[in-house]
Amino acid sequence: MAWRAVGKKGINASLFRALAPAPQGHAAGLNSASTFDLEVKSITASVKWIPEFSFSSFLWGSRYCKVLKNEPLIRYFHASPELLARKKDEEALGLKIHKKENTKGKFVKREKKTQPPVEAPYVPKLKRTSKSSQEKIVEIFDGMTIVELAKRTGEHIAALQDILINVGESVDSEFHPLSIDIAELIAMEVGASVKRMHASEGAEILPRPPVVTVMGHVDHGKTSLLDALRQTSIAAKEAGGITQHLGAFVVSMPSGASITFLDTPGHAAFSAMRARGAAVTDIVVLVVAADDGVMPQTLEAIAHAKAANVPIVVAVNKCDKPAANPERVKIQLASEGLLLEDMGGDIQVVEVSAIKKTGLDNLEEALLLQADVMNLKTRVDGPAQAYVVEARLDKGRGPLATAIVKAGTLVSGQHVVVGSEWGRIRAIRDMVGKLTERATPAMPVEIEGLKGLPMAGDDIIVVQSEERARMLSEGRKKKFEKDRLLKISDVRAEALEQLEEVPLRAEMPIIVKADVQGTVQAVTDALKTLNSPQVFVNVVHVGVGPVSQSDVDLAQACGACIVGFNIKSPPSSVSMAATQASIKILIHRVIYHLLEDIGHMIVDKAPGTFETQVAGEAEVLNIFELKGKSKAKGGDVKIAGCRVIDGCFYKSSTMRLLRSGEVVFEGTCTSLKQEKHDVEKVGKGNECGLVLCNCDTFQIGDIIQCLEQVVRKPKFVSSESGAVCIEC
Secondary structure (H helix, E strand, O other): OHHHHHHHHHHHHHHHHHHOOOOOOOOOOOOOHHHHHHHHHHHHHHOOOOOOOOOHHHHHHHHHOOOOOOOOHHHHOOOOHHHHHHHHHHHHHOOOOOOOOOOOOOOOOOOOOOOOOOOOOOOOOOOOOHHHHHHOEEEEEOOOOHHHHHHHHOOOHHHHHHHHHHOOOOOOOOOOOOOHHHHHHHHHHOOOEEEEEOOOOOOOEEEOOOEEEEEEOOOOOHHHHHHHHHOOOOHHHOHHHOOOOOEEEEEEOOOOOEEEEEEOOOOHHHHHHHHHHHHHOOEEEEEEEOOOOOOHHHHHHHHHHHHOOOOEEEEEEOOOOOOOOHHHHHHHHHHOOOOEHHHOOOEOEEEOEOOOOEOHHHHHHHHHHHHHHHOOEEEOOOOOEEEEEEEEEEOOOEEEEEEEEEEOOEEOOOEEEEOOEEEEEEEEEEOOOOEEOEEOOOOEEEEEEEOOOOOOOOEEEEEOOHHHHHHHHHHHHHHHHHHHHHHHHHHHHHHHHOOOOOOOOEEEEEEEEEOEHHHHHHHHHHHHOOOOOOEEEEEEEEEEOOOOHHHHHHHHHHOOEEEEEOOOOOOHHHHHHHHHOOOOEEEEOOHHHHHHHHHHHHHHHOOOEEEEEEEEEEEEEEEEEEOOOOOOOOOOEEEEEEEEEEEOEEOOOEEEEEEOOEEEEEEEEEEEEEOOEEOOEEOOOOEEEEEEOOOOOOOOOOEEEEEEEEEEOOEEEEOOOOOEEEEO
């Protein structure tokens, strides 16, 4: 180790001599290449036996010193060859290199800029809008990885892993498979809507009964046809003789086969119910009355079936009536684009009569044939997938949901998530009301045990535990509220943009209460169609069940009226409270009467529009001139002697002078006399004299019109198909 210490001492001495400044009077210094070369040789001799000492950068600097003669060499001894080469390349490329300027003082005084600052336009940073993420629909499935979910949502893997940790799941790897519930939670957290995809690999696939939806125009005999098929009489019990609910039941055919039927209402207000029926069905039975033909709701039912890509079987009902004309119905359907079998197409047409019960066997055969062609099979085992057809609130049993199982088996006691609500299935009942332990595919059932009332049209999914069900429900509620607020903000933004164009409208707040969730939605949609340029129908609250005291308090706070549909009359205490607060409570069982009453209320509340109309006309028969006695009392005045030929003349109204059909003057009347008496009104057939303000250009034969401002109220219009509107 002695040689190592001596070597280091020699290196230190050589470095000191190489870096020391030259004495005064000597030419050699830091920039002297000869002195520098001698010192380098001595240092090299000292470090020859030190293997761990690297002096390549120092020797490289000695070769480079000739290039940097104008620069102090000491500032480059600490730099590596890579940094020196980088500096050389930057200078060769003309890149800007920051250098300290040699200044005499310590501080440099900045120059004051006299030019005004340049106003550059603000460019906002590119951000992902919540609206675009809301419109994105991500398909998820059980066992997908974080990498695949990141690709579908467009998010970073690290962001999804953070969300996964927040929901309490362990992150082993980015290729770790996720359950479908966790994948939905992550997708909802980033603001995307999800569509669940279920695989049937390894499951038992068996045939299932078809789900048939009966659709058509109002009063064409849909429910009567179903009554004839199942030998009951529901149509006689329905209010007004029309269906106002979405009913589901199983009918056992004489051949032994079973078919699940959905009966949809035909009134125009229940369009959403028909759309839900078409979404869950396999076959649509289009009922058309032979004596009435194709009507508006018939065309709407065809559109719903085509949108859902569902085959159609046409049932021409009421063929027993004298005015029945099935051939005319077939021609009308063909003109609407339905390719019937009689005309070379593939759509079956069956002529039936619900009253005489004729043609029912042919209808059953047509439905089973169509089901055989479709080869309806589904997964029987495993967790169930179901669809909520209707939901209602029962006083003793709580929230109830009518559902149809699409795949799997729904078992009592399972934890389910229905839309944004969750619960544990306490009981399953079939449509007769009989308790059952499980529900198989295509079976309509009523489940109870939910914590809240779901929306009609929600999907039912089975989860593993109560914790998972609660977590998924909270995530869906959070996203639903976020989407709702975003929709409200978009509507407000559009309203602010059109604020100058749209006139002020009167607001009519309404609280809607109904017996089931689907009816609430149908009534709400029907009331919104009554919006007009003068009155805005604002549905402030909706609910299922009878009118309560809280509804009255809310109506009193916002000045709303309460509309109850197909519910019981409120208790006497609630009615008295509403009467004292001057709140109207309208209870109806038929949708026609409900819309008619609300329509008349809207007409009464509408402010109306001011219009100018002609109240009377008079013809100028003679002209009289009254000479002015002095300038103080006024100049000459011309008086038009007229006869009223139509209507009445009012002194306070605006007058219009017409000559050969053209307007010559329009202004106020300063004097109206009849037989030398000042009057306010002159009727038809009477003569009068009038003076117009600042007008003395009368000629015999001119026509003077009396104009008045009238308030024109809107009209409530109801068509034969049930559609209603407000015409302004």
